[in-house]
Amino acid sequence: MVKFKNREEALQKLYEIIDIEKIDEDTIVLAISENGVYYAKEIAKKVGFIEADFLFSELIVSPVNKDCVLGAVSETKDVVLIDELVNAFEISPDFLYSEADRIYNEKIIQYIYEYRYGDTLVDVEGRKVILVDEGANSGLTLEVCIKSCINLGAKEISVAIPLMPESLAKEIKKISDYCYFVYEIANYVDTNFYFEDRKDKYEL
Structure with a gap:
């Protein structure tokens, strides 16, 4: 094992x-x-001679089942979705992208200030x-x-x-x-x- x-x-x-x-x-x-x-x-x-940083992201979950992950959004506002699940739950793209914006504003910006003191990604x-x-x-x-x-x-x-x-x-x-x-x-x-x-x- x-x-x-x-x-x-x-x-x-x-x-x-x-x-x-x-x-x-x-x-x-x-x-x-x-x-x-x-x-x-x-x-x-x-x-010994390279930089390290943190690229922040957060998962997007279903509005009807919080244990079901539908996608992810990053600090650059890029989004990846699991199309099969999105279609199965019949969730509109408008909702998902507004949810990605909400997560970015409520969570990812907080991470940026907490870990990087508000600085942008290298x-x-x-x-x-x-x-x-x-x-x-x-x-x-x-x-x-x-x-x-x-x-x-x-x-x-x-x-x-x-x-x-x-x-x-x-x-x-x-x-x-x-x-x-x-x-x-x-x-x-x-x-x-x-x-x-x-x-x-x-x-x-």
């Missing part, structure tokens, strides 16, 4: 498979969740970006962050995540330049499940 003892072991195994030769001084490492902050910070520290235009997280469940956070980086003009997008569902890994490889996954898991349970010991929060 796939299990990491802790985040330190997951980081070490992840770092071992990253192609360091593809990293230069124009590379930026972006955490895409709180759980990804530790990895982004430590990878930047290990490489400029990624023409730069190599490495998106980092600890694991992926639906993949919506990762997909909307990739979309944001593409629209911001990133020169190259890599994804570095210790744990990935096998089916999602195949899709992400189609829309990014390089992928570094320690484990691609066929029957993915939940990211927490694959750690024996896991701390809760790190600050960038």
Whole structure:
């Protein structure tokens, strides 16, 4: 069974498979969740000459079932939706995009002030970006962050995540330049499940 003892072991195994030769001084490492902050910070520290930042996003849930995730919106106001679910619930695009605006104004702006003191995301235009997280469940956070980086003009997008569902890994490889996954898991349970010991929060 796939299990990491802790985040330190997951980081070490992840770092071992990253192609360091593809990293230069124009590379930026972006955490895409709180759980990804530790990895982004430590990878930047290990490489020694690159920046780390946080690309914020939030999930969009169904108005009739709060446990059902329909999409995600990022701090650049890019949106990714699960069309099958949107159609199944017969939810109008107008509602979803107004909901994305509400989430941006009520939550994402708060994150920007809390973690970045109101500063905008570091400029990624023409730069190599490495998106980092600890694991992926639906993949919506990762997909909307990739979309944001593409629209911001990133020169190259890599994804570095210790744990990935096998089916999602195949899709992400189609829309990014390089992928570094320690484990691609066929029957993915939940990211927490694959750690024996896991701390809760790190600050960038």
